[in-house]
Amino acid sequence: MTDAxxxxxxxxRAERDLSCFDIYSIDQLTAGDLSLIFxxxxxxxxxxxxxxxxxxxxxxxxxxFEPSTRTxxxxxxxxxxxxxxxxxxxxxxxxxxxxESFIDTAETLDAYNAKxxxxxxxxxxVAEVIARHVNASVLNAGDGWHEHPTQGLLDxxxxxxxFESDDLKGRIITxxxxxxxxxxxxxLVRVLVKLGATVRVAxxxxxxxxxxxxxxxxxxxxxEVALDGADVVYALRVQEERGAKGFxxxxxxxxxxxxISERRLxxxxxxxxxxxxxxxxxxxxxxxxxxxxxxxxRILQQVENGMAVRKALLWLLVDRVDKALKEFSRM
Ligand code: CP
Numbered sequence: 343m344t345d346a347x348x349x350x351x352x353x354x355r356a357e358r359d360l361s362c363f364d365i366y367s368i369d370q371l372t373a374g375d376l377s378l379i380f381x382x383x384x385x386x387x388x389x390x391x392x393x394x395x396x397x398x399x400x401x402x403x404x405x406x407f408e409p410s411t412r413t414x415x416x417x418x419x420x421x422x423x424x425x426x427x428x429x430x431x432x433x434x435x436x437x438x439x440x441x442e443s444f445i446d447t448a449e450t451l452d453a454y455n456a457k458x459x460x461x462x463x464x465x466x467x468v469a470e471v472i473a474r475h476v477n478a479s480v481l482n483a484g485d486g487w488h489e490h491p492t493q494g495l496l497d498x499x500x501x502x503x504x505f506e507s508d509d510l511k512g513r514i515i516t517x518x519x520x521x522x523x524x525x526x527x528x529x530l531v532r533v534l535v536k537l538g539a540t541v542r543v544a545x546x547x548x549x550x551x552x553x554x555x556x557x558x559x560x561x562x563x564x565x566e567v568a569l570d571g572a573d574v575v576y577a578l579r580v581q582e583e584r585g586a587k588g589f590x591x592x593x594x595x596x597x598x599x600x601x602i603s604e605r606r607l608x609x610x611x612x613x614x615x616x617x618x619x620x621x622x623x624x625x626x627x628x629x630x631x632x633x634x635x636x637x638x639x640r641i642l643q644q645v646e647n648g649m650a651v652r653k654a655l656l657w658l659l660v661d662r663v664d665k666a667l668k669e670f671s672r673m
Contacts, residue, residue, distance in 0.1 A: 347389045348396060351657075354385045360658045363666060364473035366482040367489050368532035376536065377508070380499050382654035387647065396657050397424030400457040404430045405448070405472075406483065407438060408464045412620055412645060413483045413492070417460045420652040426457075426660070444468050445475050452476035457660045461485070479659040484525050487584065492655065493619050494529030496647040498537060500640050501574055503647075504615055510539035516568050516610070517559075518544045518600055519578030519627060520586050522551045526578060526619045531557045544568035545600065548589040549580075565600050569609040576617045577602045577627045593626050602628045607638065615640045 358378045362370045371379075402421040406414050414430070421428045431437075437447040444463070451459060452475075459476060461469040462483040469482035484490040501510060515534055521527050521543050534541050541559040543550070554561060562568035569575060580586045580596055590596045607616060616628070616638045624630040632639055 344392055344394055347392050348394055351382065351385045351389070351394075351396070354381050359665075360655075360662060363659070363662055364469075364480040365491050365655065365659075366470040366473060366480065366485070368491050368494050368529045368536070371491075371533075371536075373536070376495075376498075376533070378658070379495060379651060379654050380502060382657065383495075383499055383647065383650040384503075386653040387650035391423060393425065394423060395425045397421060397426040397457075397660050400426045400660050401454060402426050402428045402458045402460065402656070403451045403454065403456045403478075404428060404460045404483075405432075405451065406430065406460075406462045407433045407444075407468070408462050408484070409433065410462055410483065412648060413462065413490075414460075416645070416648045416652055417481075417483060417492075417656075420649050421458070421656055423649075424653060424656055424660075426656070444472060448472040448476050452478050457663045458656055477663070479663050481655065481659065486525065487523050487528070488525050489528040489532075490525040490619075491529045492648065492652055493526050494533040495655075496644055496651045497526075497530050497576070497617060497619070498533045499647045499651060500617065500644050501539075501615075502537070504640065505573070510534060510537040512538075512540075513573045514540045514542065514571060515574045515576060516542045516544060516562075516572040517576045517578065518565060518568065518602065520549045520580045520589075521545045521554060521578065522549045522589070523581040523584040523586050524578050530576070531559060542568045542572070546590055546596070549586065565606065566609055569606055572610040572614055574615055574617060575602060575607060575610050577622075578619070579621065579623055579627050593623075597626045601626060602632060604629060604632065607632065614638065617641065617644060620645065 361372050456478045459478045460481050460483045463485050466486035466488035473480035543559050544562040544565045617640050
């Protein structure tokens with residue numbers, strides 16, 4: 343059974359490789375990379391929790407300097423489903439407490455000959471800096487206010503599958519909420535623009551970065567106008583841990599002005615879907631009735647797609663590391 347699944351995945355891959363060795367920004371990914379990742383992710387999604395051997399003999403270190411539920415569990419389970427060994431190092435590790443630098447910590451972990459190092463940090467740029475100092479392939483699992491590439495990819499896959507299309511041309515995606523502090527926005531907007539979507543953002547002026555226009559989005563301060571005719575309503579959390587509460591009068595007033603209610607969702611297209619990266623703050627970002635079991639909600643689908651996208655990336659990157667080592671040993 344697993345032999346047939348692996349054979350099918352190899353056929354889907356068709357000997358294609360990623361163009362990059364580490365992933366810290368969606369900017370690094372070409373159109374070919376995106377279609378390879380989505381093709382394989384669909385194959386892995388079909389394989390569900392099958393225990394495969396595509397990554398057997400390889401080690402992954404999940405280095406989460408900032409807490410996570412979805413991303414950490416998903417990277418860890420994905421590696422295990424590929425047959426990899428994993429270990430988790432967190433913000434409570436002795437390195438973090440004793441003042442060891444990110445680079446020294448990463449070089450130490452790299453000495454275990456890991457093939458993949460997954461990095462989450464409260465500061466922007468940590469994954470990229472680490473990638474320059476280790477042999478393992480480094481994947482950014484969210485860095486400060488900057489990017490969260492695997493979240494952007496799993497969101498894009500969810501939308502593409504909803505519309506049964508290879509791109510998002512002609513689709514209107516309205517992103518609502520705390521744009522300024524959101525690394526999810528940083529990756530999502532980049533991948534949506536690459537796929538040809540029309541992106542609207544709706545937020546209080548105080549939660550919008552000064553240069554948001556540079557992404558090619560249209561800014562709305564009136565949420566009702568922003569939602570009119572949207573294909574996807576994508577809500578973001580007010581990120582209190584990054585100081586967002588200082589940029590709004592109160593959470594209650596934010597919810598009244600920008601929270602997604604059933605009435606507001608009705609302003610989007612009749613078949614529009616609702617998405618959110620999680621964790622959802624119920625009745626603030628999104629009305630509780632819309633969150634998990636609502637027919638328009640794709641929030642749990644996003645979580646499932648996260649596993650599929652991460653398995654695809656890990657398989658591709660582990661192979662990439664093997665090939666790089668082989669090329670190096672031939673020099
Ligand atoms: N969406 C997301 O990154 O969630 P976690 O913080 O739980 O990983």
